[in-house]
Amino acid sequence: MLTLVRSSTARSSRSWILGIQQGCNYATEATFETKPFKLHRLENGPPTTVKITREEALQYYKDMQVIRRMETTAANLYKSKIIRGFCHLYSGQEAVAVGMEHAITKEDGVITAYRAHGWSYMRGVPVLGVLAELTGGRSGCAKGKGGSMHMYCKNFYGGNGIVGAQVPLGAGVALAMKYQGKKNVCLALYGDGAANQGQLFEAYNMAKLWDLPCIFVCENNGYGMGTSAARSSANTDYYTRGDSIPGIWIDAMDVLAVKSATEFSKQFVLKNGPILLEAATYRYHGHSMSDPGTSYRTREEVQEVRQNRDPIGLFKSRIISSALVTEDDLKPYAPGGMNRKKSFDHKWQLTAKNKKADACFLLVIQKIDNDIRQEVEEAAEKAKVDPELPLEDLYSDIYSQPPPNFVVRGSDPTVMVSVR
């Protein structure tokens, strides 16, 4: 099940993490088995064997952890009333955005619904861009004009507030890509709740009719707001609901399964037209911050997923136990690592011999976790004091090139401000 490629190649390193890597005699890459995919109208599915390098593993871990930390921070900011309004958190679903983003390029398009923070980060919005958008600051990725549900960056089309409305838009983005002769695809994401909106079926039909390079993704977190999938959907096999569109069910608590299926799908849709992925996942928080998320499911259910199926916890234990680091003795660290080495040596002595490798990797991960905590905390502090746009921006961005002498009409002459 597990194959390892060992390496102790010395590599130049500036960062402390690479120093540890250098110090450890670790595997540079490892191969994992994913859970089987379920297929609809497909003879062959994505590979269930996924090979990743140590760097990739650390990157996926880091990305998921940033999203988790960012969402926890957003929840706290909301509870302390610094974030107002509607706020939908992505915690629990990190493997979907992370696995997919690492299977596509920045030239591919993505459009999603209102649970957009994680995707915004993966598409290139910095943590501050997300948190400041939530606090209404001008450093927000929409200058504070959108808020929680409305986040955007290049080739990331949001961030949409109306359930299901983004899915036909995604098909339209895919149509543009095809028309322009690009070898790119568009991911159109929606939840299991939105899967029942009529316009999705209109989008499926047109996408298949015109063989658009569109990857429909149903992020099935089990609940459309407070209604479970089984109580809202006659057919809960969402990956089959495109009818003539082929579909794949993914265990989306496994970032590697998500990545594998998305890589496969990108190649597939460029040749064959649309595909429909069902990413089986889970959300830890309520639908939004005004929903405690416990009136339609038990606390035990949430706890069970957190303990046994958490995408970050699973991935972490997997990459550690896969011996992406070895039991070999640690070698001297990179510059600046001596003090840390001492503490590490101390830790190492305390651990059993067969735990040495784990300890080495754990230290890397601890460092990542600490860095992330610091990064997100700093962004949060900035977002808290980030100034709002000046008042005239209440009237900006409504029309481009408005007619001469156009004014935004209000009933008070002092606010009839020309549009910029």
Add this chain to the structure above:
Amino acid sequence: MALPSKTLSAACRQFSLLCRRFVGTTAVRSVHFSYVPDTPDPKHGSTTRMNLFQSITSALDVCLGKDPTAVIFGEDVAFGGVFRCTVGLRDKYGEARVFNSPLSEQGIVAFGIGMAIAGSTAIAEIQFADYIFPAFDQLRNEAAMFRYRTGNQFDCGRLTVRAPCMAVGHGALYHSQSVEAFFGHCPGLKVVIPRGPIQAKGLLLSCIRDENPCIFFEPKILYRAAIEEVPTGDYELPLSKASVLLEGSDVTLIGWGTQVHVLREVAAMAQDKLNVSCELIDLCTILPWDKDTVLASAAKTGRVLISHEAPVTMGFGAELAATIQSECFLNLEAPIERVCGYDTPFPHVFEPFYMPDKWRCLEAVKRLVNF
């Protein structure tokens, strides 16, 4: 009615937090008006203290209890709905009569129309008025026209669509809109907006029993902010009948929903600061609206201020102003004033500036009396 569970009260507390406004990191204020409760009509019998969402629940309870064909459906209504308006009703009347629908606004309204055509009382909930537009086609092209196009062989008069509307202090683009004017353009529909719990219960029961399809918009900020002694029994209040809440001689103030309460403060300020006597009218029903009450008041005062949260252009105030100038031209002492939302999308951080607050309204009163 079942008492909310601990979880539900946690949700309630959470929501009540939403009803406060904060700028930056410090708390500033709660709602942008003072609520003055209505007095219950003694002929409607014994009362109990209710907020607006409880009075809605009470109306629905009365309806389900008396009308065996009545059903309630919508997103998450079975466990009470996001604003708790249907709490306890599934337990009392069964899941065949109070049930969750998929997230499918067009479907919700269309199924409601179908049920109503076939003789059931259909009470559909759209979770926010901002979400009603996927169902706009069904409301405009099916519900509003059904009676007319069938030569009165069929109608969907037993359909009532409820939806929370208007600003809540922090709702931003998609949880704040006032959409009544879109439906004001649809002959065949009735559009009703209550100002408080007593009105809400009586008007909702009237809508449900009215023989025309009704859209009932509930100002969501009032769900908790408005508390009154509400009659516990069955009573109806007339549709297409405006309420004159304050009598006055100098200026007529017209609003509906939340804005009525802002205008009530404006009337008090105008009296105190300007010695101007204002007549306050709650239009109550947007379509078909009560021309007689409005025109009589406009003819008496000669000065009219209309105020709503929806953008000024093509807001329902435009229709009122056009009618008033046409019918009361020789009575008018000043151009009709409209203090409304701006012609922008409903803003996120700029909501306090967008709102037609009492200060903007008071300025308009000054212009009216100084013209």
